[in-house]
Amino acid sequence: MQNPSTEILGADDVSRAITRIAHEIIERNSDLNSVVIVGMQTGGTWIAERLCEAIERITNGTVLPLGAVDISMYRDDFSLRPIVLSAPTDIPVDLTERRVVLVDDVLFTGRTVRAALEALNDHGRPRAVQLAVMVDRGHRELPIRPDYVGKNIPTHPTDEVSVSVNGVFVTTHAESV
Amino acid sequence: MKHLLSTHDLSIDNIVAILDTADHMTEINARPVAKVPALRGRTVASVFFEDSTRTRLSFESAAKRLSADTMTFSAASSSVNKGESLRDTIETLSAMGVDAFVVRHKSSGVPAAITQWTGASVINAGDGWHQHPTQALLDTYTITRSFGLKDSLQGRSIAIVGDIKHSRVARSDIDVFTRLGAEVILVAPPTLLPHNIATWGVKTASSIDEVVGKVDVLYMLRMQFERMDSGVIPGLAEYSSRFALTPARARLLSPHALVMHPGPMNRGIEMVVDPSDLPGSRILQQVANGVSVRMAVLFTILGGGATATLQQGVDA
DSSP: OOOOOOEEHHHHHHHHHHHHHHHHHHHHOSGGGGEEEEETTTTHHHHHHHHHHHHHTTTOOOOOEEEEEGGGGGGTTTTOOOOOOOSBBBBOOOOTTOOOEEEEEESSSSHHHHHHHHHHHHTTTOEEEEEEEEEEOOOSSSSSSSSSSEEOOOOOOEEEEEEETTTTEEEEOOOOO | OBBBBBBGGOOHHHHHHHHHHHHHHHHHHHSOOOOOOTTTTTTEEESSSSSSSSHHHHHHHHHTTTTOOOEEEEEGOOOOOOOOOOOHHHHHHTTTTOEEEEEEEEETTHHHHHHOOOOOOOEEETTTBBBBBHHHHHHHHHHHHHHOOSSTTTTTTEEEESSTTHHHHHHHHHHHHHTTEEEEEOOGGGGGSSSGGGGOEEEEEEHHHHGGTOOEEEEEEOOOOGGOOOTSSSHHHHHHHHHHHOHHHHTOTTTTEEEOOSSSOOOOTTTSGGGOOOBBBBBHHHHHHHHHHHHHHHHHSSSSOOOOOOOOOTOO
C-alpha cells in the first residue's frame, strides 16, 4: 500500500532555509573568498547552486566557485548493492587550503558524507570542510554532524524523505507504524 | 554483465552505458590523483599468451586506477614452458582468488573456453582473428566524443583500411560502428577481405584514393606480417602504393576527418605520413581513451555487487 506523503516544509520554507544557511555561511567564514561550495551528485547540486546565488545576492556580488562531487566510486557498500553512477564529478578549483562547504539534501547514516570526504581529498587538501544539509533525519552510523541544517526531522529508519524546490516530504511505510 | 567475450554480446544500450561510464573515468583520469577506491579488494589477472604492449598495460593501469589488485601472467616466462595446459594454468590462478581474467590468445574462442574453467569473469583482450571488444569500445568512444556525439554514429562514414581478413579489431569495430548507424567502407585488396564479406552489410573499395577525401574517419589497420601467408599481397611496395596513408593523400582529407590506428604502427608501410603532422590524428587519444574505457568495462563487470570467487575446484 502506498501511503500518502506528509509535507514538512513548503516551497517557501525551503527557499527561506537556503537564504538563512547562506547568511550562516557568510557569518562563519570571515575569509569568504576561500570558500568553495560543492554539491553532492545529484540531490545536493541544486541546493549548492541556490546557496551560491543567495550568497552573491546578500554580499552584492561575491561569486563563490561551485562544484559537484559524485561519490559512487567511493562507497563502502559495493559488495552489498550495485553502484549506480550519477553525473560526473566537476571540481573547478584545487581545493588545497580552501574552505569547502559540502552540500546535500538529506543527512541520514552519514555514509555518503564519509565517501564524499574521501572523494574531496583527491582534489587537494582543504583547510576545512563544513557540511550543509536541507534535512537532518537522524540515524547516524558514523561520527558525522552537520554545520548548517535546514530542518531537523525525527524519522523512522524506513521512512522516505524527499527534498526538492517544491518542499520536503516524508513518506511513512505501513510496516513501520 | 558477467563476461565480455565479443561485441555481439553487447546491446546498443550496454554499449552506450559503458561509454557513459567511461566519461566518469575520463574525469577521474584528469585529476591530480587519478585513483578511486571503487574496486578495492578485487583481483584482476592479465593472462597474455600473445605479445601486447598497450592492451596489457592499459588494462593494468585501468585496474590500478580503480584500486583493484593485479596479477600478470605472460606465457613466455611461465610453467607453460614446462608443459602446463591452459586449463591447469587458469585453474591454478583461480585458486589464488581472481575476480576477473583479462585474456589474450592467438586462437579464436579461448576466452569463451576459459569461462567453463573458472567462476571468475572473463574479458577478451583479443583472440585470434575473432574479436577485440574493448578496442571497438574505445574506438567508438574516441569517434563519438571527437564529434560531440553520445549514442549514435548515424550519418558518419568510416573507412577501415588494410588487412581486414586477419583483423579482430576490424571485426569488432565493424559490428559496433554499423549497429550505431555508421556507414562502413572496407578498403583492402580482395585477398585481405574475408570470403563472406557480402553478408557483413558494408561497402568495399579497392584503393584508399576512392575514399580519402569523403570520409569522416580514416581507420588504418596494421599490416599483420605475423599472420600473413605468403602470396596474399604481391609485395609491400605494391600494397603501400594503393593502401598507405601518404602525406599527399593526407592533404585530401576533410578538415574535420579523424585518422585512427589501433597500433602498433608500421611506419613506412601503412603509415607513410608522420601522424604527429596530422591535425586529425586521434592515435594517442585512442590510447588515453583505452584506459578510461577499460576502467568502465572493469567497473561494469566487477562493480555490480559481484563477490570474490575463491575458487571452485579447491573445495571439491
